[in-house]
Amino acid sequence: MPRQRWLGTHAGASYGEPGQDRASRKQRLGEVKRLAAEGAQRAADEASAAQHAAGDLVRPDLLPPLGEHRPLALRPLRRLRLPAHRATTDVLSGAYPFLAEAGLGADGVFVGQDAWSGGGFVFDPWVLYQRGTLTNPNCLLAGAVGKGKSCLAKCLATRSIAFGRRVYVPGDPKGEWTAVAAAVGGNSIQLGGGSANRLNPLDPGPRDGTLDDSAWDVVVTTRRRTLLGSLAESALGRPLAAVEHTTLDVALRSVVDSDSVPTLPRIVNALFEPTRGEGGASVTELTRDGRDVGHGLRRLVSGDLAGLFDGPSTVAFDPTLPMVTLDLSRIQGSDQLTAMVMTCASAWMEAALASTDGGQRWVIYDEAWRLIRQPALLARMQGQWKLSRGLGIANLLIIHRLSDLDAVGDAKTASRAMAQGLLADCSTKIVYQQEASEAGHALRQLGLSVTEGAQLPDLQRGEGLWRVGQRAFIVRHLATDAELDLFDTSSRMVDRPGPQRA
Structure with missing residues (x-):
């Protein structure tokens, strides 16, 4: 018990x-x-x-790990723990499809809509260069025929005028910029086809006030000598021999001694009939060595090109106008002939653009695929690209496809290297729709990601892939009714979707 x-x-x-x-x-x-x-x-x-x-209900800034202590709070039984995941940026861009770029800011020219974010897209190479986003202001625009690249180039040019920029088109083979220049109060200089206009590509252009007489003479002589060499190599279809370079130097010097502003006919005459021996060569040797060069340049002053570049200029370049274009639509011939004409015309205009106080300017090379196929002209364009920052110029190179660069020499030649260098000197690359066979080539040339390259064949008319520095955007170009009526040449044939009307 x-x-x-x-x-x-x-x-x-x-x-x-x-x-x-x-x-x-x-x-x-x-x-x-x-x-x-x-x-x-x-x-x-x-x-x-x-x-x-x-009225002063206070909620915590951060929820407790297991949820709030209240009814219907859906508190979990245990904390959510997910394993870490590591992948490439290509894979993660698909894992997080709702992330998009914030854009390039609001300063500059309105282009259209960012297809990935839905926001507006604004672009200005000078503003982006000042911010450090770009290393140079030059741009490349490539796209198949009829996809809207021409309309984009015209919109960029005309809208930039409102920001104080000026626009120059050194060669317009199809005459599409003539109406645009008239609409903005500019001037279009027509060559060929019975026009009385004549240009002397050896004009010195406006003088740089920062240079003394001797320095200015060196600049002008170098510019003229480079132009003559490019024209001769383009006409002959081969590099000049050492003795041919000598004959050009002697001919130019002898003409300048008697006339401060030389012309192409006098250069040709000096090549055929040198007056004195110079440069370690006799008159007989100069006559023999300069014969091929003289015949190559003779086409520019006689025959089908007579009256274009065979005397003093009959028109003046007005750098104060908002837009100046050179209309070459009346000149017909082979790509080589057209390239030589565009070279002479652009040399005349670029001499006027060399002033360092000319402000910020667009220089647009339309149908540039004809120029880059000539190695000598390509070298001259590369020099123009290198000087763009010092002159305040943004060059816009318009071609159809990236494989156009492959037409410049063999894979390991200096010409191909110059073409690649020209592409590398364009910090902004705009690519409109490309054929499926061209997409892989564009991917390698521009260093695009696999995702970006896959977009190119599927781009619609008016859409483009913009590679600005190391950033990429898909942009839908927006244009007003008046712009489309003035710029879009395809709309004259058929009414189909293009750059959307703003």
């Missing part, structure tokens, strides 16, 4: 009153917990109602 009483007393002190079974004790304990929970919830509801009435 004593032992049983000790056990009962001990059990009652630990688990409940004597005589109660385990189920009753458990039911009582549950009832106590339920009443305590109801009291706590009632107090919380009363406090919440008071805060709502006072």
Whole structure:
């Protein structure tokens, strides 16, 4: 009995009153917990109602790890733990499809809509260069025929005029810029086809006031000598020999001695009939060595090109106009002939653009695929690209496809290297729709990602892939009704979707 009483007393002190079974004790304990929970919830509801009435309900900035302590809070049973995942940027761009670029800012020319973010897209090479986004202001624009690249170039040019920029088109083979120049108050100089206009590509152009007489003479002589060498190599279809370079130097020097502003006919005459021996060569040797060069340049001053570049200029370049273009649509011939004409015309205009106080200017090379196929002319364009920052010029090179660069010599030649260098000197690359066979080539040439390259065949008319520095955008070009009527030549043939009307 004593032992049983000790056990009962001990059990009652630990688990409940004597005589109660385990189920009753458990039911009582549950009832106590339920009443305590109801009291706590009632107090919380009363406090919440008071805060709502006072209008100062305060929510925590961060939710507790397992959720808030309130009804219908959907508190998890345990914390969510996900394993870490590592992948390339190509894969992650698909894993997070709703992330998009913030754009290039609001300063500059409105182009259209960023297809990835839905926001507006604004571009200005001078603003982006000042910010350090670009290393140079030059641009490349490539796209298949009829996809809207021409309309984009005209919109960029005309909209930039409102920001104080000027626009120059050194060669317009199809005459598409003539109406644009007239619409903005500019001037279009027409050559060929019975026009009385004549240009002397050897004009010195406006003088740079920062240079003294001797330095200016060196600049002008170098410019003329480079132009003559490019024209001769283009006409002959081969590099000049050392003795041929000598004949050009002697001919140019002899003409300048008697006339400060030489002309191409006088250079040709000096090549055929040198008046004195010079440069380690006799008159007989100069006559023999310069014969091929003279015949190559003769086409520019006689025959089908007579009257274009065979005398002093009859028109003046007005750098104060918002736009100046050279309309070459009346000149017909082979690509080589057209390239030579564009070279002479652009040399005349670029001489006028060499002034360092001319402000910020667009120089647009339309149908440039004809120029880059001539290695000598390509070298001259590369020099123009290198000087763009110092002159405040943004060059825009318009071609059809990236494989046009492959037409410049073999893979390991200096000409191909110059073509690649010209592409590298364009910090902004705009690519409109390319054929599926061209997409891989564009991917390698521009260093695009696989995702970016896959976009090119599927781009619609008026859409382009913009590679600005190391950033990429898909942009839908937006144009007004007046712009489309003036710029979009395809709209004259068929009414189809193009750059959307703003």
